[in-house]
Amino acid sequence: MIRLAIKSLMNRRASVLLTVIAIAVSVTLLLAVERVREQVQSHFANTVSGTDLIIGARTGQTQLLLSSVFHIGSMTNNMSWESFEDIRERPEVSWAIPMSLGDSVQGLPVVATTNAYFEHFKYGNKQALEFSQGSAFASDEEVVLGADAAEKLSKTMGDDIIIAHGSGGISFSEHDQHPLTVTGVLQRTGTPVDQAVFVTLHSLEMIHSGEHEHSGHDHHNEAPADSISAALLGLKAKPLALRLQRQINTYEKEPLTALLPGMTLQELWKTLRVFEQALTAISAMVVLIGLLGMLTIMLASLRERRREMAVLRAVGAGPGTIFGLLLSEALLLTVVGAFSGLLLLYGLQWSLAGVIQSQTGLILSTTWPGASEWWRMALVIIVGFMLSLIPAWRAYRQSLADGLTVKI
Amino acid sequence: MHAVSIEKLLFSWSGQQPTLDIPAWQIKQGETVLLRGPSGSGKSTLLSLLAGINTPQSGSLNLFETAFPSLSGRQRDRYRADNIGYIFQQFNLLPYLSALDNALLACQFSKKRRQRIAEQGSSAEATANEMLQRLGLNSAQIEQPAHTLSVGQQQRVAAARALLGAPKLLIADEPTSALDAEHRDTFIQLLLELSSQNNTTVIFVTHDAALSSYFDKHVELNELNQAGAQP
Numbered sequence: 001m002i003r004l005a006i007k008s009l010m011n012r013r014a015s016v017l018l019t020v021i022a023i024a025v026s027v028t029l030l031l032a033v034e035r036v037r038e039q040v041q042s043h044f045a046n047t048v049s050g051t052d053l054i055i056g057a058r059t060g061q062t063q064l065l066l067s068s069v070f071h072i073g074s075m076t077n078n079m080s081w082e083s084f085e086d087i088r089e090r091p092e093v094s095w096a097i098p099m100s101l102g103d104s105v106q107g108l109p110v111v112a113t114t115n116a117y118f119e120h121f122k123y124g125n126k127q128a129l130e131f132s133q134g135s136a137f138a139s140d141e142e143v144v145l146g147a148d149a150a151e152k153l154s155k156t157m158g159d160d161i162i163i164a165h166g167s168g169g170i171s172f173s174e175h176d177q178h179p180l181t182v183t184g185v186l187q188r189t190g191t192p193v194d195q196a197v198f199v200t201l202h203s204l205e206m207i208h209s210g211e212h213e214h215s216g217h218d219h220h221n222e223a224p225a226d227s228i229s230a231a232l233l234g235l236k237a238k239p240l241a242l243r244l245q246r247q248i249n250t251y252e253k254e255p256l257t258a259l260l261p262g263m264t265l266q267e268l269w270k271t272l273r274v275f276e277q278a279l280t281a282i283s284a285m286v287v288l289i290g291l292l293g294m295l296t297i298m299l300a301s302l303r304e305r306r307r308e309m310a311v312l313r314a315v316g317a318g319p320g321t322i323f324g325l326l327l328s329e330a331l332l333l334t335v336v337g338a339f340s341g342l343l344l345l346y347g348l349q350w351s352l353a354g355v356i357q358s359q360t361g362l363i364l365s366t367t368w369p370g371a372s373e374w375w376r377m378a379l380v381i382i383v384g385f386m387l388s389l390i391p392a393w394r395a396y397r398q399s400l401a402d403g404l405t406v407k408i
Numbered sequence: 409m410h411a412v413s414i415e416k417l418l419f420s421w422s423g424q425q426p427t428l429d430i431p432a433w434q435i436k437q438g439e440t441v442l443l444r445g446p447s448g449s450g451k452s453t454l455l456s457l458l459a460g461i462n463t464p465q466s467g468s469l470n471l472f473e474t475a476f477p478s479l480s481g482r483q484r485d486r487y488r489a490d491n492i493g494y495i496f497q498q499f500n501l502l503p504y505l506s507a508l509d510n511a512l513l514a515c516q517f518s519k520k521r522r523q524r525i526a527e528q529g530s531s532a533e534a535t536a537n538e539m540l541q542r543l544g545l546n547s548a549q550i551e552q553p554a555h556t557l558s559v560g561q562q563q564r565v566a567a568a569r570a571l572l573g574a575p576k577l578l579i580a581d582e583p584t585s586a587l588d589a590e591h592r593d594t595f596i597q598l599l600l601e602l603s604s605q606n607n608t609t610v611i612f613v614t615h616d617a618a619l620s621s622y623f624d625k626h627v628e629l630n631e632l633n634q635a636g637a638q639p
Contacts, residue, residue, distance in 0.1 A: 007502075007504050007509075010504065308502055308503075310496070311500060311501065312502075312513075313461065313485075314494040315489060315494070315516075315517050315569065316485055316488045316517040318482055319481075320482070321485075403456045403459075403462065404452075404455065404459055404461055404494065404496070404581075405452045405456065
């Protein structure tokens with residue numbers, strides 16, 4: 001009977017093909033929403049694996065997290081260097097990375113920091129940053145590039161770079177007069193680190209103040225900057241994080257914000273969940289439309305297939321067999337559609353991975369479909385199966401009524 | 409043994425006036441019968457009863473001593489698959505199957521038909537091939553999709569399908585009405601020749617009384633069926 005179903009479908013291959021495509025595309029959409037959500041979340045979680053607290057001037061936690069780690073958006077207020085030092089010196093703090101943000105080179109974010117960044121920053125499964133070439137800063141005239149940044153700027157060791165003030169692709173005030181030399185390139189991490197251009201805090205300070213004189217000035221014992229945008233903290237013991245967060249949030253000398261990256265991410269996902277659910281709902285609707293398309297085509301074909309049914313009845317097929325034939329046709333369509341959708345998803349992911357990575361820094365890993373994706377596919381097939389009960393039932397009734405004499 | 413034995417059969421479509429009212433009718437096994445009836449005489453209804461699609465409201469209808477009305481729908485479908493060959497007026501074939509696959513269709517639905525062929529020491533496919541060739545299809549046409557064949561060829565494939573696996577009864581519903589006179593005569597000759605080999609009983613429905621010379625018996629449905637007759 002399956003063989004008969006396949007041959008019958010092949011006979012109507014144009015409309016069948018369209019149906020399969022409609023189902024496949026809709027399934028791709030449904031799976032893509034889930035896959036992008038999962039991967040964005042794990043990508044974000046991977047980016048901040050070693051950091052216990054992030055601090056900055058009083059602002060929204062989400063804004064602080066996004067701008068400090070993901071270079072999305074910018075900070076309007078800074079926190080003073082004194083406060084940073086004060087917090088850094090606390091006994092529970094194991095390490096601290098100060099960062100000044102907000103500048104860019106040809107659209108790539110500039111992160112002004114100290115060598116503590118390369119020493120303590122962890123990503124993914126608590127992996128440390130590693131240099132593919134060169135090493136960390138030795139002086140304020142040096143710059144370290146993330147893997148993508150080096151590629152996009154097409155700079156290597158020893159090349160000069162000009163830092164501009166402001167962020168975004170086009171900047172208004174370019175500080176052409178202040179070239180820095182590339183002394184290190186980081187290995188690829190698959191995180192926003194790859195996009196960043198790292199300079200020292202002091203060199204950024206000089207760019208902003210318009211100082212032209214280089215080292216030699218007696219800056220050495222002073223703070224490298226008056227203020228910073230944010231700082232990443234590592235604690236000696238994780239359980240201390242909540243208490244320290246509370247203390248920093250109620251810091252007396254200036255209004256500060258401290259956040260636990262994992263928790264803030266969770267909150268971010270929670271606020272985005274409505275949006276996600278809307279997307280899932282829409283893609284589910286699209287799948288339903290795809291399946292309704294199949295239903296329409298099957299119902300429409302029943303009229304012209306009455307002869308076929310009568311012939312089958314004549315050679316001894318019962319109405320139950322006709323019912324089964326229609327069901328297996330629909331099942332074939334949805335199964336083939338769902339799996340083509342899966343293949344299409346992989347095809348798209350494979351072909352668009354480069355574009356997505358360069359546009360968003362997001363690396364979509366082509367993993368084997370997860371449980372939730374299998375579930376979604378199973379659901380599509382189940383719904384398709386249930387819908388196909390309608391034409392199958394109609395065919396059953398029709399073949400009972402027609403018997404061997406079809407009056408067309 | 410009687411191939412068909414009808415007594416006091418009454419059939420009506422959902423409470424209307426009876427369409428069929430046959431006091432008595434018998435066909436002996438192996439007989440070939442020409443059944444003539446104008447349209448509206450209850451011809452299709454009678455055929456659907458004989459094929460086990462519908463059952464009479466009252467009276468008896470036995471096929472080879474099997475009481476049809478007492479069987480369930482599923483049993484009647486099985487009986488039809490195993491024992492009855494059926495040829496339509498036209499559009500007999502599934503257009504997307506080859507002539508050979510169409511001929512094999514009945515055997516696909518019936519284990520008994522396959523067994524009967526196996527008892528002859530042959531396979532269904534070989535027998536179908538042989539039969540189609542005897543009916544005048546060449547080996548290329550046998551592999552062609554059914555919709556590419558001419559009407560005459562399609563009817564011959566239908567005959568092969570109906571007779572493959574030696575059914576006890578062949579019902580042919582005006583199978584020659586779409587054929588010209590010359591094709592009609594050869595078709596009927598071949599059909600009867602193949603039927604007689606397996607001692608298959610033939611009920612051949614037509615409105616063309618000129619064909620009666622080919623058959624053992626000529627029955628007028630109007631004489632058989634008392635429904636609608638003057639009270």
